[in-house]
Amino acid sequence: xxxxxxxxxxxxxxxxxxxxxxxxxxxxxxxxxxxxxxxxxxxxxxxxxxxxxxxxxxxxxxxxxxxxxxxxxxxxxxxxxxxxxxxxxxxxxxxxxxxxxxxxxxxxxxxxxxxxxxxxxxxxxxxxxxxxxxxxxxxxxxxxxxxxxxxxxxxxxxxxxxxxxxxxxxxxxxxxxxxxxxxx
Numbered sequence: 001x002x003x004x005x006x007x008x009x010x011x012x013x014x015x016x017x018x019x020x021x022x023x024x025x026x027x028x029x030x031x032x033x034x035x036x037x038x039x040x041x042x043x044x045x046x047x048x049x050x051x052x053x054x055x056x057x058x059x060x061x062x063x064x065x066x067x068x069x070x071x072x073x074x075x076x077x078x079x080x081x082x083x084x085x086x087x088x089x090x091x092x093x094x095x096x097x098x099x100x101x102x103x104x105x106x107x108x109x110x111x112x113x114x115x116x117x118x119x120x121x122x123x124x125x126x127x128x129x130x131x132x133x134x135x136x137x138x139x140x141x142x143x144x145x146x147x148x149x150x151x152x153x154x155x156x157x158x159x160x161x162x163x164x165x166x167x168x169x170x171x172x173x174x175x176x177x178x179x180x181x182x183x184x
Contacts, residue, residue, distance in 0.1 A: 002080040002182045006032045007070075007087035007101075012041015014085040014104060014170055019048045021175040027182055030077040033070070035089055057089060067094035074099055081181055084136060085174065093138050101136035102181060104174050106166045108148055109134060113141035122153070122162045129153050129162070131169040133177035147177040 004027050008015045015032055023029045032045040035057045042052050055073055060066035071094065074082055082101035095101075107117040109132040112124075121129045130150035135143035149169045153162065 002027045003030045003078065004028070004081045004083050004178065004182075005030055005074050005077050005079040006045075006083045006085050007074075008032060008034050008039060008041045008085050009036050009088040010039055010041060010086050012039065012044040012086070013167070014174060015041050016044040016048065017171045018083065018085060018175055018178065019045060019050055022178060023048070023050065026175075026179050027080075030079060033073060035066075035070075035087070041086075063090070063092045064094045067092045071095055071098045081178065082136075083174070083178060090140055091136065096136055096138045099136075102133055102146060102177060103136050103141070103143070104170055105132045105134060105141050106170065108132060108150055109141055109145055118163055118166055119159065122157070122159050127153050129166075131166055131173060133173055146181060147173050149173050 006015045006018060006029060019029050029050050032041065032050050032052045034041060034054055037054045037056055045052050053073060055070055057066045082099050084101055084103040105117060107121045108130045112120045128150050130148055132145050133147045134145045137143035151165050
């Protein structure tokens with residue numbers, strides 16, 4: 001069975017969803033790694049019997065030093081794929097040139113790359129919005145898109161209802177994209 005490592009930084013809802021939908025069915029989640037010792041996702045993954053590790057970026061002098069250690073840690077699990085699921089770090093070439101990884105992004109790339117994508121998409125005049133899963137490359141949110149799903153922004157949309165639509169699509173397409181990439 002193919003192995004994946006999930007990288008996350010926060011609540012871990014997407015990581016939890018991936019484990020519930022795919023672990024020991026389509027793939028084996030060998031570890032969840034976070035860069036924050038107080039990430040709520042740690043408890044979620046541990047409750048699902050997934051091994052977790054913490055590698056705090058604050059303990060390193062540079063992005064490259066952190067990425068070098070992260071590559072070593074990830075590669076120690078020999079994954080077929082690394083899944084960034086709310087991993088709030090911009091990764092350097094040290095990572096992107098050594099690890100096959102995909103990322104979930106809450107906009108229809110190439111629009112709204114980087115931080116605050118949900119808010120920027122919501123505040124835009126776009127009526128078609130959505131979510132992308134893409135390969136991680138040295139360009140921020142610039143790797144080839146694997147899967148996208150869109151929805152129509154309603155005239156009376158609130159940021160809360162808009163965000164809920166984004167979350168629902170994320171929960172749907174990230175597991176699909178993982179399966180697709182692992183089958184290729």
